Amino acid sequence: MLLTPCEDADDAGVLAYASSQATEAAFGAAFLLLQPSLTHYGRTGRTGFDRTTYIYPSRLVGASTEEMQRRVGRIVRELADLRHQLRKALGIGSDPRTTPRGWRGQIVRFSEAVRSQIDVAYGLIVTEPSYSSKERYQLVVPILDLQDYEQSELDVVVEGKAWLHALFGDPTPVALAIEMIQTVYHPTDVEAAALAIVDAETAARVDHRIAELFDL
Structure with a gap:
């Protein structure tokens, strides 16, 4: 639909x-x-x-x-x-800390099959905390290098964050590609999980942009 x-x-x-x-x-x-x-x-x-x-x-x-x-x-x-x-x-506006085993707000690396299909290695899980903890289908926002990607109006651009440095090891800004939101199947499509957790400010900006995309 x-x-x-x-x-x-x-x-x-x-x-x-x-x-x-x-x-x-x-x-x-x-x-x-x-x-x-x-x-x-x-x-x-x-x-x-x-x-x-x-x-x-x-x-x-x-x-x-x-x-x-x-x-x-x-x-x-x-x-x-x-x-x-x-x-x-x-899970817009939800606090993932209320569900300790929830994956919302975590950054994951996709499996080789997914990477080859969408040409993206990392994504931010935005599934609501309770269902995300079941490790079934996860809603993810792809994370793209701005050097190789033409920015869209709804993208959330991030730079200078500690989690970004820990993940990529360099100060290159990235875009959270809101309009590319999609689903991955946790058991087979997630190669490495809990690589980093986004900060509260970035999470709020992502929620705002997702709400704009779907007019919520």
Whole structure:
């Protein structure tokens, strides 16, 4: 399900994963449950689903406009609930210190398979603390070297932080690429975890930019 606007041909959007399975809901992931038999809008359209479906804003994926073939439905009455679940999944404003085993705010190195696919080595976990502690699907914001990357308006640029020096060993500024937010599967896609923890100021800036991206 598309969560961000895609108006131009070269736009990229962020989508939430949809499944008929309750697997991640059982692990505590944020979700919206749609039941097509109860969810219809008369002449204004339908959801596009033909069976009971779990929308998981706790699993996000990016896609270009050209990869989206056509619109098959939409939600109307459930939109407020979806936004609530999205905010919950992202843990915006939460304090990871309240969940000792939570991974939110931690920087990880991706597996070789992920690195070769997205050409990024590190990411910041932004999954809400409780579900992140289950080490299932993690929402991550890629960390990019500004020397090799054209900065976007929503990016959070960081320099001079102790965790940045500890991670990279040099003062090169980096960008937390908010619009590239995506999902990795902790057991196979995270090669090294807890490499560093971002500072509170950077975490707050990331939360603010993510809220802007999804208009939360």
